[in-house]
Amino acid sequence: MIKGGYMGKILRINLTGQTYSEEAVTGKLAADFIGGAGFGVKFIFDEVPAKSDPLGPENKIIFAAGPLTGTSAPCASRMAVTAKSPLTGAVGMSLSGGYFPAEMKFAGYDAIIIEGRSDKPVYLWVNDGKVSFRPAEKVWGTKTFDCQQIIKDELRDQNIRIACIGPAGENLSKIACIINERRAAGRKGLGAVMGSKNLKAVAIRGSRQVPVADPEAFKEARQKMTEAMKQSPVLYSTFSHTGTPLVVDATCELGIFAAKNWSATGEWAPVEKLGLDANTARKIGRDRCYNCPVGCSQLKLARDGVYAGTLTEGPEFEAVYSLGGQTGVDNLDAVIAADRLCDELGLDNMSAGVAVGFAMELYEKGILTGEDTGGTELNFGNDGAMLDLIAKIAFRRGLGAVLADGVRVAAEKIGKGAEKYAMHIKGLELPAYDVRGAKAHGLNYATSYTGADHNRGYAFQELFGIPVPEAVDRFAYQGKGRLTKWNQDIRTATCDCPSMCAFILDMALPATAPQNTADMVNAATGLQLTPADVEAVGERVNNLARVFNIREGFTRGDDTFPERILTEPIREGGSKGCYISLDELNKMLDEYYTARGWTPEGVPTEEKLLSLGLEEAAALLKGSPE
Amino acid sequence: MISVSVRGIAHIGRLLGKGDNTVFLPQGSRLSELLDLLAEKYGRPFEDTLYTGQGKELNKHTRLLLNGQDIAFLNGLDTVLKEGDHFSIIPPVGGG
Numbered sequence: 001m002i003k004g005g006y007m008g009k010i011l012r013i014n015l016t017g018q019t020y021s022e023e024a025v026t027g028k029l030a031a032d033f034i035g036g037a038g039f040g041v042k043f044i045f046d047e048v049p050a051k052s053d054p055l056g057p058e059n060k061i062i063f064a065a066g067p068l069t070g071t072s073a074p075c076a077s078r079m080a081v082t083a084k085s086p087l088t089g090a091v092g093m094s095l096s097g098g099y100f101p102a103e104m105k106f107a108g109y110d111a112i113i114i115e116g117r118s119d120k121p122v123y124l125w126v127n128d129g130k131v132s133f134r135p136a137e138k139v140w141g142t143k144t145f146d147c148q149q150i151i152k153d154e155l156r157d158q159n160i161r162i163a164c165i166g167p168a169g170e171n172l173s174k175i176a177c178i179i180n181e182r183r184a185a186g187r188k189g190l191g192a193v194m195g196s197k198n199l200k201a202v203a204i205r206g207s208r209q210v211p212v213a214d215p216e217a218f219k220e221a222r223q224k225m226t227e228a229m230k231q232s233p234v235l236y237s238t239f240s241h242t243g244t245p246l247v248v249d250a251t252c253e254l255g256i257f258a259a260k261n262w263s264a265t266g267e268w269a270p271v272e273k274l275g276l277d278a279n280t281a282r283k284i285g286r287d288r289c290y291n292c293p294v295g296c297s298q299l300k301l302a303r304d305g306v307y308a309g310t311l312t313e314g315p316e317f318e319a320v321y322s323l324g325g326q327t328g329v330d331n332l333d334a335v336i337a338a339d340r341l342c343d344e345l346g347l348d349n350m351s352a353g354v355a356v357g358f359a360m361e362l363y364e365k366g367i368l369t370g371e372d373t374g375g376t377e378l379n380f381g382n383d384g385a386m387l388d389l390i391a392k393i394a395f396r397r398g399l400g401a402v403l404a405d406g407v408r409v410a411a412e413k414i415g416k417g418a419e420k421y422a423m424h425i426k427g428l429e430l431p432a433y434d435v436r437g438a439k440a441h442g443l444n445y446a447t448s449y450t451g452a453d454h455n456r457g458y459a460f461q462e463l464f465g466i467p468v469p470e471a472v473d474r475f476a477y478q479g480k481g482r483l484t485k486w487n488q489d490i491r492t493a494t495c496d497c498p499s500m501c502a503f504i505l506d507m508a509l510p511a512t513a514p515q516n517t518a519d520m521v522n523a524a525t526g527l528q529l530t531p532a533d534v535e536a537v538g539e540r541v542n543n544l545a546r547v548f549n550i551r552e553g554f555t556r557g558d559d560t561f562p563e564r565i566l567t568e569p570i571r572e573g574g575s576k577g578c579y580i581s582l583d584e585l586n587k588m589l590d591e592y593y594t595a596r597g598w599t600p601e602g603v604p605t606e607e608k609l610l611s612l613g614l615e616e617a618a619a620l621l622k623g624s625p626e
Numbered sequence: 627m628i629s630v631s632v633r634g635i636a637h638i639g640r641l642l643g644k645g646d647n648t649v650f651l652p653q654g655s656r657l658s659e660l661l662d663l664l665a666e667k668y669g670r671p672f673e674d675t676l677y678t679g680q681g682k683e684l685n686k687h688t689r690l691l692l693n694g695q696d697i698a699f700l701n702g703l704d705t706v707l708k709e710g711d712h713f714s715i716i717p718p719v720g721g722g
Contacts, residue, residue, distance in 0.1 A: 233685070233687040233688075233717070233718060234687070234717055234718055234719050237637075238636055238637060238717060238719065239719055242636065242719075246635070246636050246717075246719050247719060249635045249636065249639070250635050250636075250716050250719060253633060253635055253691070253694075253714045253716060254691070254694060254716075255694050276635075276636060277644075437694070464689065464716075464718045464719060465689035465696060465716070465718060466687070466718055467686060471696070471698050471699075473695075473696065473699040474696070475695070507718070507719070573694070574691065574693065574694025574712075574714070575694055576694070
């Protein structure tokens with residue numbers, strides 16, 4: 001019985017018929033999946049037909065907050081946006097913060113399921129339980145920040161929160177994102193799913209209070225959590241002032257700041273020009289998500305040259321990697337401008353930077369020529385060419401049209417051996433950390449249900465030396481299967497589902513996250529989850545997502561790395577000589593599948609699925625040849 | 627004598643100064659001796675960053691690397707240094 005935390009309602013929107021309905025959040029759904037990514041994965045598994053075109057009307061897109069979102073819990077204004085990904089063909093789930101997630105709860109909903117396709121551009125206006133479909137011709141074609149302002153003006157309320165797409169999503173770029181305020185559900189091309197539905201934006205406003213089942217217990221659990229945050233050696237003392245760019249310095253020192261399309265890791269380590277000090281010199285303020293006491297977002301102003309005067313929220317570490325590291329652009333002002341441009345055009349700044357770096361390497365190797373680039377000298381380090389190409393990707397112009405569907409598709413189109421340089425897993429461009437020097441983190445990239453995704457099972461043991469559950473040798477492959485399962489399940493259960501900021505797990509709660517989640521969620525909702533139940537939610541979601549992907553045709557062979565990771569050792573720096581051989585990958589996969597209770601082919605067993613209460617998934621696999 | 631380069635990240639870097647610091651030690655010196663030398667040079671703020679306050683018990687949350695490898699997977703503070711080694715001190719941050 002749900003007594004709080006949840007608003008108790010899921011809003012279902014059908015864009016084809018412009019109708020909507022409300023459904024109840026059941027106690028079983030809450031206990032089994034908690035919310036956020038759990039709800040998203042459950043709904044697309046149940047409702048998106050097998051082999052659906054991700055850009056067809058049968059795909060669905062789900063915005064789901066968690067039971068802590070909108071309460072007084074710190075760092076919980078997060079939501080998962082989930083659909084079948086047009087970039088990977090697998091589960092596409094991306095998280096965003098800011099204010100939209102809390103506003104969705106205030107408007108009366110735990111989740112919004114959007115299905116069908118509108119004939120004409122529309123935006124949704126969800127106002128305290130009332131829903132309207134509004135024409136979006138006026139905002140179609142606008143950049144994301146302008147779009148938000150125009151809708152606020154049109155609805156005459158500056159406090160409305162809006163999630164929208166930019167030109168990239170409208171043009172169905174498979175690396176398009178969804179922007180809410182200045183935050184992004186960035187990865188897996190979810191912006192293109194909205195674009196394919198002719199849905200420009202979801203505008204939302206609410207005035208309701210999120211009920212809490214047991215206010216006294218909730219206060220106690222919250223105090224315990226905030227105390228743990230205060231005890232963190234870095235959260236307030238360092239991280240809230242520096243944000244993520246500090247990680248540039250740390251990863252350069254570890255020799256895992258991937259550079260120049262992963263060809264120059266360790267050799268090209270631009271700490272001085274792209275690291276913490278350079279970022280701090282451009283910082284003009286901070287921003288924060290709803291009810292976040294940390295406030296890690298850094299507002300930065302480009303200072304020099306043609307980029308002077310450009311403001312961005314960021315660039316976060318991953319954007320410094322993609323727009324600086326991958327492109328060899330060590331001009332932080334250009335990276336700031338590119339970060340802003342990606343946000344405005346509605347492009348995933350990670351995939352966009354990797355795509356540009358990929359094109360730069362192809363140009364330097366002669367696979368692309370001046371004929372392909374329109375005469376531009378697309379060498380590493382050419383900042384102007386980077387910004388130009390980003391805009392072309394969003395509008396599908398020139399070489400941008402080739403890159404707009406990500407590096408996997410681009411490599412197929414270009415041919416001439418380009419595939420060797422396409423840095424992706426399952427179609428998703430690689431995140432920052434060069435996993436040749438962090439092998440559990442690598443195994444997570446290879447096995448994450450969303451493709452190469454740092455956030456699904458972030459190996460903080462290897463990347464930052466946090467010895468929980470134990471100290472780990474980042475260069476070894478032994479033990480990484482078990483560790484990766486743990487990292488993925490814990491993160492899913494304590495961050496992606498409740499929904500809670502993952503930075504808190506990494507920096508304040510690494511050893512106590514399941515207990516913290518159980519205490520907070522139980523007090524908020526009246527559920528009675530044990531820490532083991534919480535961990536099981538993570539395992540359940542990872543198994544259900546795996547079965548979805550198997551249904552879509554994924555196999556063990558897709559749990560792999562680009563050739564460069566498997567064959568080219570890092571040549572310099574703190575991870576010199578490291579790579580992950582095919583033999584090591586196979587040993588790690590064997591250990592991982594065993595730890596997960598899956599077959600050697602990476603298929604969840606019937607026993608495992610039934611133990612997690614996933615009867616439909618078990619039945620689906622039983623009915624299909626392995 | 628051997629030379630070892632030392633680099634700190636974030637607030638530790640501000641303590642030690644920018645970029646690499648070169649420290650000279652006698653042949654056969656161990657990591658513990660390098661830390662003693664640094665503590666002598668940079669004083670209390672450095673010691674507070676490195677140690678728990680219980681003698682020379684290291685803070686679990688400060689990461690110490692020798693040539694990129696965590697010292698826990700070498701010989702800890704007894705690791706013998708050699709010419710050209712690179713020593714790093716990194717605070718425990720995360721995120722992307």
